[in-house]
Amino acid sequence: xxxxxxxxxxxxxxxxxxxxxxxxxxxxxxxxxxxxxxxxxxxxxxxxxxxxxxxxxxxxxxxxxxxxxxxxxxxxxxxxxxxxxxxxxxxxx
Numbered sequence: 001x002x003x004x005x006x007x008x009x010x011x012x013x014x015x016x017x018x019x020x021x022x023x024x025x026x027x028x029x030x031x032x033x034x035x036x037x038x039x040x041x042x043x044x045x046x047x048x049x050x051x052x053x054x055x056x057x058x059x060x061x062x063x064x065x066x067x068x069x070x071x072x073x074x075x076x077x078x079x080x081x082x083x084x085x086x087x088x089x090x091x092x093x
Contacts, residue, residue, distance in 0.1 A: 001038055001065070001069045001072070002031065002034035002035055002038045002040075002041055002069065003031065003035070004065075005038075005041065005062055005065045005066060005069070006020075006027075006031055006034075006041075008061070008062065008065075009058060009059065009062045012059060012061075013057070013058070013059045013062065015056070015057045016056055016057065016058065016059075016062070019044075019055075019056040019057075023053050026044075026053050027044070030043060030044050037073060038066060038069035038070055038073055039066070039069075039070050039073070041058075041066050041069075042066060044056045045057065045058055
């Protein structure tokens with residue numbers, strides 16, 4: 001899903017496309033991380049420390065897709081892991 005968001009933003013969002021061209025190596029790293037957890041895409045728009053590389057602007061559709069991706073990640077990855085952890089709380093037999 002993160003790849004689809006990045007491709008959509010590149011096509012439909014000129015500001016994101018320019019940022020991607022200027023920071024292609026960092027963007028590649030974030031893309032790899034976001035494959036495991038879509039919330040990693042929020043890092044590049046965090047403006048942490050006022051760094052230019054962390055000041056990308058997502059469209060409203062992109063922000064919505066990241067939020068829904070986080071919900072889906074919670075539902076299909078995190079909750080099942082919690083269920084397995086709780087069901088095995090006594091340890092292996």
